[in-house]
Amino acid sequence: MRTSIATVCLSGSLEDKMTAAAAAGFDGIEVFEPDLVASDLSPEEVRSRAGRLGLTLDLYQPFRDFEGVTDDLLAANLRRAEARFAVMQRLGVDTVLVCSNVGTATVDSDDVSAHQLRRLGDLAAAYDVRIAFEALAWGRFVDDYRRAARIVALADHPAVGTCLDSFHILSRGHDPAGIEEIPAEKIFFVQLADAPRLAMDVLSWSRHHRLFPGEGDFDLTGFVAHLLRAGYAGPLSLEVFNDTFRQTDTARTAAHAFRSLVWLQDQAARRLDAGPLTRIAEAAPPVGVDFVEVKAEDTGEVEATLDQLGLTFRGQHRTKPVRLWSGGPARMVLNEQHAREVEPVVAGLGLVVPDAAATERRAHDLGVQPVHRRSQVDEARLAGFLAPDGLEVYLVDAPGPDAEPTWVEEFEHGLPRDTADSFTGVDHVNLVHSWAEHDEAVLFWTAAAGFDAPAATQVASPQGLVRSQVVRTPDGRVRLPLNVAPAVSRDYPEHVALHCTDIWAVASRAAGRGMAFLPVPDNYYDDLAARFGLDPGLLDRLRSAQLLYDRDGAGEFLHFYTRRVGRVFxxxxxxxxxxxxxxxxxxxxxxxxxxxxxxxxxxxxxxxAGPAAGARGRPRT
Amino acid sequence: MRTSIATVCLSGSLEDKMTAAAAAGFDGIEVFEPDLVASDLSPEEVRSRAGRLGLTLDLYQPFRDFEGVTDDLLAANLRRAEARFAVMQRLGVDTVLVCSNVGTATVDSDDVSAHQLRRLGDLAAAYDVRIAFEALAWGRFVDDYRRAARIVALADHPAVGTCLDSFHILSRGHDPAGIEEIPAEKIFFVQLADAPRLAMDVLSWSRHHRLFPGEGDFDLTGFVAHLLRAGYAGPLSLEVFNDTFRQTDTARTAAHAFRSLVWLQDQAARRLDAGPLTRIAEAAPPVGVDFVEVKAEDTGEVEATLDQLGLTFRGQHRTKPVRLWSGGPARMVLNEQHAREVEPVVAGLGLVVPDAAATERRAHDLGVQPVHRRSQVDEARLAGFLAPDGLEVYLVDAPGPDAEPTWVEEFEHGLPRDTADSFTGVDHVNLVHSWAEHDEAVLFWTAAAGFDAPAATQVASPQGLVRSQVVRTPDGRVRLPLNVAPAVSRDYPEHVALHCTDIWAVASRAAGRGMAFLPVPDNYYDDLAARFGLDPGLLDRLRSAQLLYDRDGAGEFLHFYTRRVGRVFxxxxxxxxxxxxxxxxxxxxxxxxxxxxxxxxxxxxxxxAGPAAGARGRPRT
Incomplete structure (x- = not known):
């Protein structure tokens, strides 16, 4: 179906928004009136620029507080409307969004509203304009899309139809099935927005917390299904008021928005198994972590830590300054290529997928940026793409059971694989985003990479609350907790968690090799005793090994942390x-x-850091 | 009264919080259990550190999900409690906050809860501990302070009393007058928090949006009055969960918190006209703006703009690199002292007050940091203090009507005052804060400087929404819109608005002197016509003069902007x-x-900015 986006979703000037919408792949835009008013482009220039960009101007919006009024106010409102219709004619937009009256309505009557919309329709027709009447969730009298549709039916005017906005319908808990009872030719426009389920006043919820499809709690796939069954064939347009998206990079947010709409169409197409919806390549979710890559100018300190943890040095890459360590099936790639002044940082993630080519196609269909890994003809070629935060994600077809991937053979002068150790793989990789990247990242991992996003949580840090959203594959074999660092913290570290079957042995070996554990305060163990009533013997062992403990129904969790090296631990x-x-x-x-x-x-x-610092050429630690 | 603060209000480690609370002037703290658990100080060390800092440890909190449970759960809960009592004994804290049960309550009975609290009281007494039972606003069965007090009365145990939290009471709209019916000896503790009126679920509201007294919409003065009439003589303690305060500088937030509590006591003391409350100096609000100071390494470009606007150069200070311009009673001070690499920025504000010494005393009583203005014996000495964003605020006693303040005489070689021009003064000064400074700034201007803070608004910018909170003196003679810039914007400018009685003449003179106005797009005037149905003649005049227009009931507003110079326009x-x-x-x-x-x-x-840039020593523009 045709895709569109309201300019209010994006940051920047009207020109920026138009350029970004076109570049992202949208067919058209809704012109948000304040964006036009603040622009130094004339309506004619906006029209011609849209033409050059290949964008249609699908809607002019919003026109407020029109119907349900006294006669004298109606006359003034018609005058107000006429001035807008004149602007629309200059823009070449043929549909205007008329919201149900919030501020000035005093007459609660379908007949009066219908009559007044008919008057507006007459005026609009003279300008070749159509009226798309929408029930706002907080309209004074008209706050239900079914009532708006009834008024439109009563108005019975060819230039008067309705606009359906998923937020206004689903936020109120209204059943969207009624959409199928609206005649298709009366649905003039459709606006889509997702949102988290929040218990707050619907106006603030709508103005600040809308999200792109797939990022919130609404069933937009079902919503689109109702539209198609109703026979709607117009554009699907995003109207997302969100404080974050209004601040983030225009082009990037537009690409993110477009991805959500492609994903939504694909989801709806699969549910309906038909329809004029865009379909994209299917791909099964990852089944494992192939490797985690840490990049740094000098990876030495990271490797020292891996050694203390008991991983095995597997060799140096035969053509690149890249080294491989492994502990059982957990592989860490240490990369010093093009890393001048880079502190250790999680730079890449290899995912084992059932069909790398399919995952690559799906990511491409969703407009995800590919990455290229340099390789020679005799080396493995890994397909890959960039996550929103710049992480390089590589795709590896699943090797046989217990087999290592072929790229491991490119590493030389290392030790053989240690199959006796207790490491069983990468348990999870904790990634950190800024608040501005977070929603985009969640959509990326779910839509492009096949992850699920269960409920998020918050944890307290000394610098403020940290929002934490885990994304995980349906079978739980790949888990990525995504943290949003407090705005004030810099260099918030990420970490790689390795799973093992004998943590006591791993911890004892690491201690024996002189590893500096992250210290655990004594008070923690006293609290543990109070919370779980732990056996004193176990408590003592935990305390002396500096292990942390958690319980979850029948399950238990033992873990410890290393100190950070650069931005990694x-x-x-x-x-x-x-x-x-x-x-x-x-x-x-x-x-x-x-x-x-x-x-x-x-x-x-x-x-x-006196004058003599660095005199021995030691790296910053 | 004694003052206290919960450690959860502040960022940083437990040590940081203790140090900051003591430095700010608090008498004691509430120990938030997770802060202790995460600390590497033992309970004994916390106790001894508090002693050295002169802080009492007033409360240990929270103990959750205790009462209203089945017998087997009660046994487990008593065991949990006993471990906490042991920690409290090591800390030397004698009161524990027990919140009404949210998670595990299954028995909705005052008698059962009272009986279970009596059991807890027996156990507590053995550790010399008292139970302060609090109704959470979202308690499973007990969610009203009156019910909590009833249960405490039924428990009838010397170690069992109640804790009153203003948020839990006022957020639910419960009448706080009932506090006066609780026996004073049963009010073991009081927690204070303000909050904005938000229509959202009370748990999220409480956990993220509490504010310090004076910053929200609750009548805390009345709340404190009820406490005193009830005979409460314990500490007033702040418990404010706020995402921003958890991130901001510990010492600064503690000082801000303490200021709110001093202010609250003073307000309550004035209402009661008695009581054991701290009183501070009274000071009447400002009655005018004496001057605005702009600082820069080179103020030349700012002065060029003032000249184009029609202000008069009044002279150079006889001992300092400071220059004075005026337009009627609007005075601008241009300061190049100690301004190396400083771009033009609003650095100071002179306020005319009825009694400068009184305002200075009040600011001092509220812990506001004074500033010192260098002056020689024959120069005016201006008292002053620092606003939270670093603005220097100076206080000037009101001179006679139409008189200029005496400090003006320190400027030489300028033109005489132009009394014929249409400038009537500084209309408002728009200041910009980061999100982290905003609440502190609002409290500062209202509590210390006598401003009112009417409802805030939000305006859309290309980089996101800008929150705008006007503070103004009760008579409207001094107005300061305080804007919160979007997090992503850097160098967000501030501005000084001058009021005049003939803006057409001022604009025309400025245009004649070659001033570059901030351009206003043509679409704006088309929209103005549609919105207000303006007379076409007026519209044309506005358009050609590049003036903006607004209307507000009967009133009209005409205005224009200069381009920015550095961070000022x-x-x-x-x-x-x-x-x-x-x-x-x-x-x-x-x-x-x-x-x-x-x-x-x-x-x-x-x-x-090629290699030759700056070769002529021109300043950055």
């Missing part, structure tokens, strides 16, 4: 009896401990 | 027939135009 975990969480109750303790360590290290760095 | 306004706003509907047009100009200027600057 490691966690080792052991899940017992089906524990399914991430130790969220322990996160505040971990974050407070990291803040203490960071402060001590910062002080040490600063006191060392 | 100017507005000229004329209010007609009692117009009382700031042209908020025009703000999006202004912001979009500024963004266009900024972009052009940035491009020009960048293309000029």
């Amino acid at each position: 490691f966690e080792v975990v052991q899940r017992l009896d089906g524990y399914d969480g991430y130790g969220a109750d322990n996160a505040p303790v971990r974050l407070a401990s990291q803040a203490r360590v960071d402060r001590v290290e910062r002080t040490a760095r600063e006191s060392a | 100017f507005e000229v306004v004329q209010r007609l027939d009692g117009y009382d706003g700031y042209g908020a509907d025009n703000a999006p047009v202004r912001l979009a135009s500024q963004a266009r100009v900024d972009r052009v200027e940035r491009t020009a600057r960048e293309s000029a």
